[in-house]
Amino acid sequence: MTHIHNPYDKQGIWLRGSFHNHTTCSDGHHPLSTVYRMYHDYDFLGISDHDRITVHEGEHTIGTLFEAVEVSSSQTHMLLVHPPSTLMEGYSNEFSIANYQRLSDACVENGGLSILAHPNRFFSHYWRHEDMLSMQRYNGIEVVNGDGNPEYDIAFDKWDYLLSAGRKIWGFGNDDFHVYGQEKRAWNMVLAKEKTNEAILAAIREGSFYVSTGYGFDGIRVEEGQIIYDLRSSPLYDKMYKYVTLIGKEGRILHEETGRMKQVKYAYDGDEGYIRIAVYLEGGFGAFSQPLFVE
Numbered sequence: 001m002t003h004i005h006n007p008y009d010k011q012g013i014w015l016r017g018s019f020h021n022h023t024t025c026s027d028g029h030h031p032l033s034t035v036y037r038m039y040h041d042y043d044f045l046g047i048s049d050h051d052r053i054t055v056h057e058g059e060h061t062i063g064t065l066f067e068a069v070e071v072s073s074s075q076t077h078m079l080l081v082h083p084p085s086t087l088m089e090g091y092s093n094e095f096s097i098a099n100y101q102r103l104s105d106a107c108v109e110n111g112g113l114s115i116l117a118h119p120n121r122f123f124s125h126y127w128r129h130e131d132m133l134s135m136q137r138y139n140g141i142e143v144v145n146g147d148g149n150p151e152y153d154i155a156f157d158k159w160d161y162l163l164s165a166g167r168k169i170w171g172f173g174n175d176d177f178h179v180y181g182q183e184k185r186a187w188n189m190v191l192a193k194e195k196t197n198e199a200i201l202a203a204i205r206e207g208s209f210y211v212s213t214g215y216g217f218d219g220i221r222v223e224e225g226q227i228i229y230d231l232r233s234s235p236l237y238d239k240m241y242k243y244v245t246l247i248g249k250e251g252r253i254l255h256e257e258t259g260r261m262k263q264v265k266y267a268y269d270g271d272e273g274y275i276r277i278a279v280y281l282e283g284g285f286g287a288f289s290q291p292l293f294v295e
C-alpha cells in the first residue's frame with residue numbers, strides 16, 4: 001500500500017524568513033541595525049556571519065531572530081542555525097568531514113539546524129557529491145542562494161542527487177545577504193504552530209516549509225490517490241501564467257503543465273520515490289516544495 005508522507009498536512013500559520021545573512025561583523029556591508037530594518041517585515045531572520053556567532057542586540061520589529069554561524073573553510077561552507085554558545089570553544093573552520101560533522105552534530109543536538117550552503121558555487125566554495133554523502137545527520141542544503149547568479153547558486157541537481165541516494169534532506173532558500181540589492185530574493189515559508197523559535201525549528205525539521213522566490217502555495221494535500229497542489233491564488237495571480245514541473249527520483253519529470261491554473265492534481269503510481277513540485281509564475285517568481293516521500 002502506497003503511503004505519501006505529506007509534511008504540509010497540519011494546522012499552523014505561514015511564516016516568512018531567511019536563515020543566512022551577513023553583517024559588518026564579517027564581510028557584510030551593513031551593520032546589524034540596517035539588516036534588521038531591511039527585513040523589518042519578515043517573521044524570522046537568522047544572522048550567520050563567517051566563523052562567528054553575532055549576538056542579536058538593539059531594536060527590531062522582526063518577530064523571531066536566530067543566531068547562526070557560517071562555517072567557512074576555503075573549500076565548503078556550512079550554515080548552522082541556533083548553535084550552542086559552546087560551539088566556538090576550540091572552534092576551527094578546517095574542512096574535514098570529521099570537523100564539519102562534529103560542528104554539525106553539536107548544532108543539531110542543541111535543537112538547531114545544519115544546512116550545507118551554496119553547494120554549486122563552483123568558482124569558490126562548493127560541495128563535492130562524495131562529501132555531501134559522507135556528511136550525516138544534516139537537515140538540508142541551500143537549493144536557492146540569493147548571493148550569486150542563478151547559474152551557480154541554484155542546486156536542485158544536488159538535491160535530487162541526495163534524495164535519489166535515499167537521503168531525507170530538505171531544500172532551503174536564503175538570501176546570503178551581503179549588500180543592498182540582495183535582500184528578499186529567496187526565502188522559506190514555514191508552516192509553524194506559532195511564531196516562536198522552537199515552533200519554527202520543529203516545523204523545519206519535519207519539512208513543513210517551502211522555498212519561495214516570489215510565488216507560493218495555499219496548500220498541498222493528499223486525497224484519494226492524488227496530490228493536490230493549491231497554487232497561491234489572488235485576482236492578479238489567477239490571470240497569470242504558471243509553469244509547473246513535478247519531479248521524482250533521479251530527477252525524473254513526472255508531470256508538466258502550463259496555463260492560468262490555480263490547482264495542479266497528480267495521481268501517483270507509488271514508484272516515484274519522492275515527489276516535489278517546482279512552480280514558476282510569469283516573471284520568473286518561483287515556489288519549490290519539499291519532497292513528499294512515497295513509501
Ligand SMILES: [Zn+2]
Nearest residue numbers: 070077117125
Ligand atoms: Zn558562504
Ligand SMILES: [Zn+2]
Nearest residue numbers: 020022070176
Ligand atoms: Zn554566506
